Every structure is written in structure tokens, then in C-alpha cells.
Amino acid sequence: MNKYLFGAALGASVFMLCFDALAEVDYAKDIQPIFDNSCVKCHKAPYEKAGRLRKPKAGLRMDTYDFVMKGSEDGVVVKPGNPEDSSTYKLTTLARDHEDAMPPEDKADPLTAAQKKLLYDWIKEGAKNSK
Numbered sequence: 781m782n783k784y785l786f787g788a789a790l791g792a793s794v795f796m797l798c799f800d801a802l803a804e805v806d807y808a809k810d811i812q813p814i815f816d817n818s819c820v821k822c823h824k825a826p827y828e829k830a831g832r833l834r835k836p837k838a839g840l841r842m843d844t845y846d847f848v849m850k851g852s853e854d855g856v857v858v859k860p861g862n863p864e865d866s867s868t869y870k871l872t873t874l875a876r877d878h879e880d881a882m883p884p885e886d887k888a889d890p891l892t893a894a895q896k897k898l899l900y901d902w903i904k905e906g907a908k909n910s911k
């Protein structure tokens with residue numbers, strides 16, 4: 781590789797790295813799919829099964845941004861800017877055998893490290909909806 785090409789390749793990779801660090805987490809693209817995959821099964825709209833009305837667990841729906849931000853019967857589950865104090869993030873980081881761990885042990889796979897980081901970053905960046 782001649783030195784100009786090398787310089788251009790190096791410049792491009794530095795640019796990509798910076799761009800990656802600056803890119804914000806996008807709710808619709810990055811976060812809702814995680815919820816749909818791991819949470820909505822239990823945290824969804826009320827439905828009837830075998831003649832009984834099934835309500836979302838803890839009164840929390842996670843099928844849309846607005847429901848997530850509305851929270852559960854116990855209050856907010858996402859505090860913008862404060863992932864450590866947001867149960868939606870915190871409960872996914874508990875030990876798998878912790879009784880409050882989400883999703884509950886044996887009911888669904890735990891979030892991957894990459895998914896937890898997305899969730900953390902999304903809340904840290906202000907828990908905004910997609911534009």
C-alpha cells in the first residue's frame with residue numbers, strides 16, 4: 781500500500797470510530813426490538829385467555845415508547861439520564877437467580893451484554909423517542 785492510501789485508510793477508520801462513539805441510540809431501531817423480543821410477552825396489552833382477562837405484569841406495558849415511559853402500577857421504570865435508578869435497566873442486570881431479575885429466570889433468555897449496554901446508553905442519553 782502506498783503511503784497516501786495508507787493515510788486515507790487510517791483517516792477513514794479514525795473517522796468511523798468517532799462517528800460510532802457519537803451515534804446516539806435510536807429507540808425504534810435499537811431499543812423497542814429488545815423489548816419486543818424479551819419483555820413484551822409478559823408486558824403487553826390486556827388480553828383474554830380461557831375466559832380470563834390477563835393483565836400486563838406489574839401493570840407495565842412495553843409494546844410502545846409511551847407505555848414504557850408511563851411505567852408500572854408502582855411508578856416510572858425509566859428515569860431519563862439515570863440508568864442506575866431505572867428499574868427497566870437495573871432488573872436486567874441482576875443475577876439470573878435473583879427473584880426480581882428480568883426477564884425472569886427460565887422464562888426467557890437474559891439480555892446480552894450488548895443489549896444491556898444499548899439500554900444503559902439510551903437511558904443515559906435521555907431516554908428519548910425516535911425522531
Ligand code: HEC
Pocket residue numbers: 815818819820821822823837838840852853854855856857867868869871872882883884887888891
Ligand atoms: C415471563 C414473564 C416476564 C417477562 C418475559 C418479563 N417480565 Fe418484567 N415482570 C414480570 C412480572 C411477573 C413482574 C412483577 C414482579 C413482581 O411484582 O414481583 C414484572 C415486573 C417488572 C418490572 C417492575 C415494575 C415495577 O415497577 O414494579 C420491570 C421494570 C420489568 N418487569 C421489566 C421487564 C423487562 C425490561 C423485561 C425484558 C427485558 C421484562 N420485564 C420481561 C414478568 C415478566
